[in-house]
Amino acid sequence: MAWWRRKKEALEPDSAKSKNSIPKGLWSKCESCGEITYTDELVANLRVCPVCQHHAPMPTAERIAATVDEGTWQELDQELRSGDPLEFHDQQPYPDRLARAMRSAGPGDAFLSGLGDVDGVPVSVGFFAFEFMGGSMGSVVGEKVTRVFERALETQRPALVLSASGGARMQEGVLSLMQMAKTSAARARLREAKLPYISVVLHPTTGGVAASFAMLGDLVLAEPKALVGFAGPRVIQQTIGQDLPKGFQRAEFLLEHGMVDRIVPRLEMKEQLGTLLRLMMGAPPRPVPPEPEPTDDGEPDGDGEPVAAPS
Amino acid sequence: MSTKVLEFERPIVELEGKIKELKHLSGGSQEMAAEIERLEQKARQLQRERFAKLSPWEQVQLAKHPDRPYTLDYLGEITTDFVELRGDRAFADDPAIVGGLCRLGERVVMVIGHQKGRNTKENLYRNFGMARPEGYRKAQRLMRLAEQFGHPVICFIDTAGAYPGIGAEERGQSEAIASSLELMSVLRVPTLSLVIGEGGSGGALAIGVTDRILMLEHAVYSVISPRGCASILWKDPEAEQAAAKQLRMTALDLKTLGICDEIIPEAVGGAHRGFTQTAAAVAETLTRHLDELFSLSVDALLAARYDKFRRIGHLERA
Ligand SMILES: [Zn+2]
Numbered sequence: 001m002a003w004w005r006r007k008k009e010a011l012e013p014d015s016a017k018s019k020n021s022i023p024k025g026l027w028s029k030c031e032s033c034g035e036i037t038y039t040d041e042l043v044a045n046l047r048v049c050p051v052c053q054h055h056a057p058m059p060t061a062e063r064i065a066a067t068v069d070e071g072t073w074q075e076l077d078q079e080l081r082s083g084d085p086l087e088f089h090d091q092q093p094y095p096d097r098l099a100r101a102m103r104s105a106g107p108g109d110a111f112l113s114g115l116g117d118v119d120g121v122p123v124s125v126g127f128f129a130f131e132f133m134g135g136s137m138g139s140v141v142g143e144k145v146t147r148v149f150e151r152a153l154e155t156q157r158p159a160l161v162l163s164a165s166g167g168a169r170m171q172e173g174v175l176s177l178m179q180m181a182k183t184s185a186a187r188a189r190l191r192e193a194k195l196p197y198i199s200v201v202l203h204p205t206t207g208g209v210a211a212s213f214a215m216l217g218d219l220v221l222a223e224p225k226a227l228v229g230f231a232g233p234r235v236i237q238q239t240i241g242q243d244l245p246k247g248f249q250r251a252e253f254l255l256e257h258g259m260v261d262r263i264v265p266r267l268e269m270k271e272q273l274g275t276l277l278r279l280m281m282g283a284p285p286r287p288v289p290p291e292p293e294p295t296d297d298g299e300p301d302g303d304g305e306p307v308a309a310p311s
Numbered sequence: 312m313s314t315k316v317l318e319f320e321r322p323i324v325e326l327e328g329k330i331k332e333l334k335h336l337s338g339g340s341q342e343m344a345a346e347i348e349r350l351e352q353k354a355r356q357l358q359r360e361r362f363a364k365l366s367p368w369e370q371v372q373l374a375k376h377p378d379r380p381y382t383l384d385y386l387g388e389i390t391t392d393f394v395e396l397r398g399d400r401a402f403a404d405d406p407a408i409v410g411g412l413c414r415l416g417e418r419v420v421m422v423i424g425h426q427k428g429r430n431t432k433e434n435l436y437r438n439f440g441m442a443r444p445e446g447y448r449k450a451q452r453l454m455r456l457a458e459q460f461g462h463p464v465i466c467f468i469d470t471a472g473a474y475p476g477i478g479a480e481e482r483g484q485s486e487a488i489a490s491s492l493e494l495m496s497v498l499r500v501p502t503l504s505l506v507i508g509e510g511g512s513g514g515a516l517a518i519g520v521t522d523r524i525l526m527l528e529h530a531v532y533s534v535i536s537p538r539g540c541a542s543i544l545w546k547d548p549e550a551e552q553a554a555a556k557q558l559r560m561t562a563l564d565l566k567t568l569g570i571c572d573e574i575i576p577e578a579v580g581g582a583h584r585g586f587t588q589t590a591a592a593v594a595e596t597l598t599r600h601l602d603e604l605f606s607l608s609v610d611a612l613l614a615a616r617y618d619k620f621r622r623i624g625h626l627e628r629a
Contacts, residue, residue, distance in 0.1 A: 013364075037506075040520045052463065066625050078629070079629045080627075080628065080629075081627040081628060081629050082625075082627065083625045083626070083627040085568070085625035086559045089557060090544035090545055090554075090555050090557065091544065091546075107629065109528055139623075139624030139625045140624075143624055143626055146621070168512075168534045168535075170535055170540050170543065170544060170558070172534075173533065173534050173557075173558045173559050173568075174533055174560065175568060175623060175625060176556075177534040177625060178516070178531070178570060178620060178623040178624070179497065180513060180516060180517060181495075181520045181623075182621055182623060182624070183518075184489060184492035184493045184496055184520070185496035185497075185520070185616075185617055187490075187493060188496045188497045189617075191493075194487055204344060204483075208512075208515070208534075210489075210493055211484070211488040211489050211492075212488075212489050212513075213489070214489070215485045215490075216489050229480050229485060230475065230484035230488065231475030231480065231512070235475045235539075236475045236477065236480070239474075239475050240476055240477065240500070246478065248477070249480055253481075254444055256484070257481050257482070260481050260485075267624060272536055286594075294574075300531070309530055
C-alpha cells in the first residue's frame with residue numbers, strides 16, 4: 001500500500017489547516033486506525049482501509065456493484081412496500097419511521113432482490129440494506145428473501161444472500177418472527193432440489209436473520225471481524241453480568257468455533273464466490289481472461305502487416 | 312398452594328378464602344349452604360367478568376404466572392407411557408427442553424417442550440426454560456426419530472426465549488434454531504405446536520414450525536419480550552406495558568393475525584386455577600387436529616405446511 005503512505009505523508013505538514021479546509025465527504029477517517037483516506041479512493045478500494053484493512057460499512061448500491069458483474073444486475077420485487085399491520089406506535093408511528101427510512105435509504109425496504117451474474121455465474125441474489133432500519137426483517141424482507149430462494153428454483157440458479165441485519169422488525173411483531181419460518185422453509189426446498197445456496201454474513205448479522213436462513217447456507221462465508229450471533233452482545237452482558245471475551249461473536253470467533261466455512265476479505269469476495277459456485281456445481285473453472293493486447297506502435301494489431309507474404 | 316397472586320386475581324382469591332371459611336363454619340347447615348352457593352356463583356361471575364377484559368399486560372403476567380402448568384404437568388395429565396429421551400449426541404442434554412415418546416389416547420406421539428422450574432433449585436437446573444443449542448439439537452434428533460417411525464410430533468411452547476449466553480453463542484445458538492426451523496418445515500409427519508404460556512421469539516418458534524399452531528387462551532407469542540422491545544424502541548424498559556399492547560401478542564391477536572389456528576379455552580381464572588378441565592380441553596384439541604392431519608397424504612401435508620407459512624406477512628404494493 002505504498003501509494004497510500006505517500007499520500008498520508010504529504011498531508012501531514014499542514015493537517016491543522018486542512019482540517020478546516022477539507023470539504024465534508026471528500027475525506028474519510030478510518031474508524032479503526034484513524035487514517036484519513038480520500039473518499040473516492042476508499043470507495044474504489046471497496047471501503048477497506050488501505051492501512052489496517054478495516055472493513056467499513058458499505059452502502060448497498062456499492063455492495064451490489066462490487067458483487068454483481070457490470071450490466072447484469074436486474075432488481076426485482078421492487079413494487080413491495082411495508083404496511084403497518086399492527087398500527088404500531090412507539091415514540092413515533094411505524095409509518096413515519098418507514099417514510100424516513102425510504103427517504104434516506106431508498107424505496108426497497110431493507111432488502112434488494114433480483115437476478116445477476118457473480119463472477120460470470122448467473123445467480124438468484126439478495127442484499128440486505130442495513131441502512132434501512134438496521135436491516136430489520138419484516139414482512140417485505142421475509143417475502144423478498146423467500147422469493148430469492150423460490151426464484152433460484154424456478155430459474156435453476158444457485159442462491160446467494162448477503163446478510164447484515166439486527167434481526168426481526170419489532171414493529172411488525174409476530175408477523176416478523178414468522179418470516180424466519182417462511183424463509184427457512186423456502187431454503188429447505190432449495191436444498192431438496194440440490195441447488196447451491198451461499199450465505200455471506202456481514203457486519204452485523206444477529207437475531208432472527210442469523211437464526212434462520214443466514215446460518216443455513218450450504219456454505220457460510222463471513223467478512224473479517226463481522227459480528228454474527230443470536231443475541232446481541234449487550235443483551236448477553238446484561239444477562240450474565242460479566243464482561244464478554246475479546247473478539248466475542250466476531251467472524252474469527254465463529255471460524256474458531258466451527259460456525260462458518262471461511263472468512264473472506266471484501267476485495268476477494270466476488271472471485272471466491274465465483275470459484276465456490278463453480279466448484280459446487282461442477283462447472284468448468286473461470287475462463288482465463290485474454291492477455292491484454294499490446295497496442296503500442298509497431299506491434300501487429302490484426303490489419304497491419306499481412307500474416308503471410310503473398311505468394 | 313398459590314405462590315403468587317397477581318393484582319387482578321386478588322379480589323377473587325379473597326372471596327374464595329371467605330367461602331372456604333364459611334364452609335368451615337357452617338358445619339353443613341342447610342341455611343348456610345344456600346348462602347355459600349350464592350357466593351360461589353358470585354365468585355365465578357366476578358372471575359369471568361374480570362378475565363374477559365384482561366389488558367395485554369395482564370395477559371403477559373398470566374402467561375408467566377409461576378403457578379401455571381408446565382409441559383411435564385400436561386404430559387402427566389393427558390398422556391400415558393411417557394418415557395423421556397435425552398441428549399443431543401454431540402455435547403450435552405439440555406433440561407430446558409424435555410422430550411420423549413408417549414401415548415395420547417390410542418396414538419403414539421413424540422412430545423417435545425420447554426420446561427420451566429417450579430422453584431429456584433429447579434429453575435437453576437432447567438435454566439428457567441431457556442434452551443441452549445443442545446436443547447434445540449435434542450429436539451431435532453427427536454423429531455427425526457419420530458419421522459423415522461411415522462409418529463406425529465407435538466411441541467409445547469413455554470419459554471421467555473433462547474438463552475443468551477457465552478457458551479450458547481460458542482456452540483451456535485443461531486445455527487441450532489435455524490436448522491430446527493428448516494427441519495420442521497419438511498418433516499414428513501403431522502406436527503402440532505401448542506403455546507401453553509410464553510411464546511418468546513426465536514427460541515419458541517424453533518419448536519413451532521408446525522402444521523397447526525394452537526394457543527391456550529392466556530398464552531402469549533411475540534417477536535420480543537415487551538421489556539426488550541421497550542428498552543430498544545422506547546429507550547425505557549419501564550414502558551413494557553405500552554410495548555405489550557403494541558406488540559399484539561395475546562392469543563386473540565395471533566388468531567386475528569392469522570397465525571394461531573385455534574385458541575383452547577382455559578378454566579375460568581386460568582389453567583392454574585382449573586388444571587384438570589384445561590388439560591382435558593388440551594387433550595381433546597390435540598387429538599382432533601391429529602385426526603385431521605392424518606387424513607392427508609404426506610405430500611398434501613407438506614404442501615399445506617409450506618403454504619401456511621408462505622402466506623404469513625402483510626405486503627403492500629407501490
Ligand atoms: Zn484503518
